[in-house]
Amino acid sequence: MKNTLTAAVILIGNELLSGSIEDKNLSHIAKTLEVRGIRVRETRIIPDIENEIVETVNTLRAKHDYVFTTGGIGPTHDDITSDSIAAAFGVKNVLVQDVFDTIQTYLNSKGVEFTPAAQRMAHAPEGAQMINTDHSIIPGYRIGNVFVMAGVPRIMRMMLDGIIEHLETGFAIHNAYVHANVGEGEIAAALEEIQNQHPDVDIGSYPQDKGSSLSEYRVIFVAKGTNKDELEQTCDEILQACANGGYDAIKV
Amino acid sequence: MKNTLTAAVILIGNELLSGSIEDKNLSHIAKTLEVRGIRVRETRIIPDIENEIVETVNTLRAKHDYVFTTGGIGPTHDDITSDSIAAAFGVKNVLVQDVFDTIQTYLNSKGVEFTPAAQRMAHAPEGAQMINTDHSIIPGYRIGNVFVMAGVPRIMRMMLDGIIEHLETGFAIHNAYVHANVGEGEIAAALEEIQNQHPDVDIGSYPQDKGSSLSEYRVIFVAKGTNKDELEQTCDEILQACANGGYDAIKV
Incomplete structure (x- = not known):
C-alpha cells in the first residue's frame, strides 16, 4: 500500500x-x-x-x-x-x-x-x-x-x-464495505479481476457465520487503501459484479 | 514441561x-x-x-x-x-x-x-x-x-x-487456580520462591481489571503442569503465602 x-x-x-x-x-x-x-x-x-x-x-x-x-x-x-x-x-x-x-x-x-x-x-x-x-x-x-x-x-x-503523538505517520488507511448475499465461490472470479485492476487497494472477503452480529448478509467485502475515491470506485465495481450475477448487495 | x-x-x-x-x-x-x-x-x-x-x-x-x-x-x-x-x-x-x-x-x-x-x-x-x-x-x-x-x-x-485423533499425545496438562485479594507486587517475592521450588510447574499471575467477569478477587494465579498432586501443593503454598501476609485467598 x-x-x-x-x-x-x-x-x-x-x-x-x-x-x-x-x-x-x-x-x-x-x-x-x-x-x-x-x-x-x-x-x-x-x-x-x-x-x-x-x-x-x-x-x-x-x-x-x-x-x-x-x-x-x-x-x-x-x-x-x-x-x-x-x-x-x-x-x-x-x-x-x-x-x-x-x-x-x-x-x-x-x-x-x-x-x-x-x-x-x-x-x-x-x-x-x-x-x-x-x-x-x-x-x-x-x-x-x-x-x-x-x-x-x-x-x-x-x-x-x-x-x-510520538510516531511518524503515513497516509491514513481507509475502509469501504459492501455486504452481499452471494457465495464467495460465485463471485470470486469477478472479485479477482477487480483486485487486479486496483493493486493499491486490498480487497478482503469475509463469509458471515449464520447468526453473525456483523451483518445479515452472507459475505462482507472490505476494501482498504489510502485513496478514498478509489475505494468508492472499487466498491461500486463489486456492487456491479453482484448485480450482474443477480445477487443482492449494498454499500454500508 | x-x-x-x-x-x-x-x-x-x-x-x-x-x-x-x-x-x-x-x-x-x-x-x-x-x-x-x-x-x-x-x-x-x-x-x-x-x-x-x-x-x-x-x-x-x-x-x-x-x-x-x-x-x-x-x-x-x-x-x-x-x-x-x-x-x-x-x-x-x-x-x-x-x-x-x-x-x-x-x-x-x-x-x-x-x-x-x-x-x-x-x-x-x-x-x-x-x-x-x-x-x-x-x-x-x-x-x-x-x-x-x-x-x-x-x-x-x-x-x-x-x-x-490423528495426533500423538503427551501427558495431559492440568490447571489449578487461586484467587486472591493481594497486589502482585506484595506477593511477588514469595511467588518467585514457590516457582523456583517447582520448576515443572508454570505459575502465572493475572491481575483482574475492575469489573472483570472472571473473578471478584484482584489477582488470579494459575498453576499449570502435568502432575496434579504437585499443582495442588503449589496452590496450597500460594494460599499459605497469602495468609502469611494477611491477604484473603481461595482455591477455585
Missing part, C-alpha cells in the same frame, strides 16, 4: 499461548495505527522466555518501521519484558528515578509497601524514553523504534494514547 | 492484522491440545502473502512437533494457503477427486454452480492426507507435521475435532 509505514506487534505472555486469556490488544492497536497510515504487517505471540523475546524483538525491529510489545512489565517473576528488551539492545535495565518517585508517592498514599519486586516496574532499558500519560502512573516507553506497553487492555490503551 | 509435545499456530489473514476481525481460534486450539499434552509454544499472525506463509511454515515445522494453520482455504483471490503450503513442501497443489465429488454433489443439491474459483477448495498439496469429518464437506488436511484448517471458527472446530 502506497505511502504507509509498517509495524509489527509482539504479544508477550504464556497465558495467551495456553488459551487462558484471549488477546484484546491487537485489534485496538491495528485500528489505532491504521488511521495514522501505519499498517501492522505481522504479529507474534511468544512466551515469557528471555532469549525468545530478544530474538523476536531484534528480528522484527530490523524489518519494520515500528515494533509494539504488550505484556510482561508487571512486578512478578514472569514479568521479564524490560530485562529482555534491554538485552536485545545490549544495554542495562536501569532504575528510572522519576517513575520510582511517582509510584512510591502513589503507593504511600494507599498505605501499600513499595516492595523490591514492585520496584522492578520502575526500571527500563538505559536510554529508553518514558512516555508519560495523565492516566497511568506507570509509563510505557520507547527505545529505538520499539514501544513497550502493558498487557492489561485498559492500561495498554492509555499507554498507546500517550505514544501515538 | 516434562513429557509434553510442542506446537506452533499460524493464523493467516490480512483481516486479523488490520483488526477487522479478532481471532477466535487460538484459545480453542490451545485448550484442545493442552489436555492431550501438546503445548502451543508460539503463534504467528501473518498476511495472505505466499512467500511469508512459505517461510513461516518452514521455520516452524522444523522447530515444533506440530504446526496448525487457520485461514486462507476458501475460494477467493486471497485464499492462497494451499498453494503456499504446497510451495513450502516443494510439491504441487493438486485436485483431490473425492473432495471434488463431495462438493459438487453438495452444490448440485443446492442448485449452485461449481465455479472454477470454488474448485480451488478441492485442491490440496500432493501427498496431503485429507481429514474428513461428519460435519464439514470441506476437509482439513495434514501434510508432514502441518495441519491446515479453515479460518471460520465453526468450521475450524469441526476440522480440529477430526484431526485430534
Whole structure:
C-alpha cells in the first residue's frame, strides 16, 4: 500500500499461548495505527522466555518501521519484558528515578509497601524514553523504534494514547464495505479481476457465520487503501459484479 | 514441561492484522491440545502473502512437533494457503477427486454452480492426507507435521475435532487456580520462591481489571503442569503465602 509505514506487534505472555486469556490488544492497536497510515504487517505471540523475546524483538525491529510489545512489565517473576528488551539492545535495565518517585508517592498514599519486586516496574532499558500519560502512573516507553506497553487492555490503551503523538505517520488507511448475499465461490472470479485492476487497494472477503452480529448478509467485502475515491470506485465495481450475477448487495 | 509435545499456530489473514476481525481460534486450539499434552509454544499472525506463509511454515515445522494453520482455504483471490503450503513442501497443489465429488454433489443439491474459483477448495498439496469429518464437506488436511484448517471458527472446530485423533499425545496438562485479594507486587517475592521450588510447574499471575467477569478477587494465579498432586501443593503454598501476609485467598 502506497505511502504507509509498517509495524509489527509482539504479544508477550504464556497465558495467551495456553488459551487462558484471549488477546484484546491487537485489534485496538491495528485500528489505532491504521488511521495514522501505519499498517501492522505481522504479529507474534511468544512466551515469557528471555532469549525468545530478544530474538523476536531484534528480528522484527530490523524489518519494520515500528515494533509494539504488550505484556510482561508487571512486578512478578514472569514479568521479564524490560530485562529482555534491554538485552536485545545490549544495554542495562536501569532504575528510572522519576517513575520510582511517582509510584512510591502513589503507593504511600494507599498505605501499600513499595516492595523490591514492585520496584522492578520502575526500571527500563538505559536510554529508553518514558512516555508519560495523565492516566497511568506507570509509563510505557520507547527505545529505538520499539514501544513497550502493558498487557492489561485498559492500561495498554492509555499507554498507546500517550505514544501515538510520538510516531511518524503515513497516509491514513481507509475502509469501504459492501455486504452481499452471494457465495464467495460465485463471485470470486469477478472479485479477482477487480483486485487486479486496483493493486493499491486490498480487497478482503469475509463469509458471515449464520447468526453473525456483523451483518445479515452472507459475505462482507472490505476494501482498504489510502485513496478514498478509489475505494468508492472499487466498491461500486463489486456492487456491479453482484448485480450482474443477480445477487443482492449494498454499500454500508 | 516434562513429557509434553510442542506446537506452533499460524493464523493467516490480512483481516486479523488490520483488526477487522479478532481471532477466535487460538484459545480453542490451545485448550484442545493442552489436555492431550501438546503445548502451543508460539503463534504467528501473518498476511495472505505466499512467500511469508512459505517461510513461516518452514521455520516452524522444523522447530515444533506440530504446526496448525487457520485461514486462507476458501475460494477467493486471497485464499492462497494451499498453494503456499504446497510451495513450502516443494510439491504441487493438486485436485483431490473425492473432495471434488463431495462438493459438487453438495452444490448440485443446492442448485449452485461449481465455479472454477470454488474448485480451488478441492485442491490440496500432493501427498496431503485429507481429514474428513461428519460435519464439514470441506476437509482439513495434514501434510508432514502441518495441519491446515479453515479460518471460520465453526468450521475450524469441526476440522480440529477430526484431526485430534490423528495426533500423538503427551501427558495431559492440568490447571489449578487461586484467587486472591493481594497486589502482585506484595506477593511477588514469595511467588518467585514457590516457582523456583517447582520448576515443572508454570505459575502465572493475572491481575483482574475492575469489573472483570472472571473473578471478584484482584489477582488470579494459575498453576499449570502435568502432575496434579504437585499443582495442588503449589496452590496450597500460594494460599499459605497469602495468609502469611494477611491477604484473603481461595482455591477455585
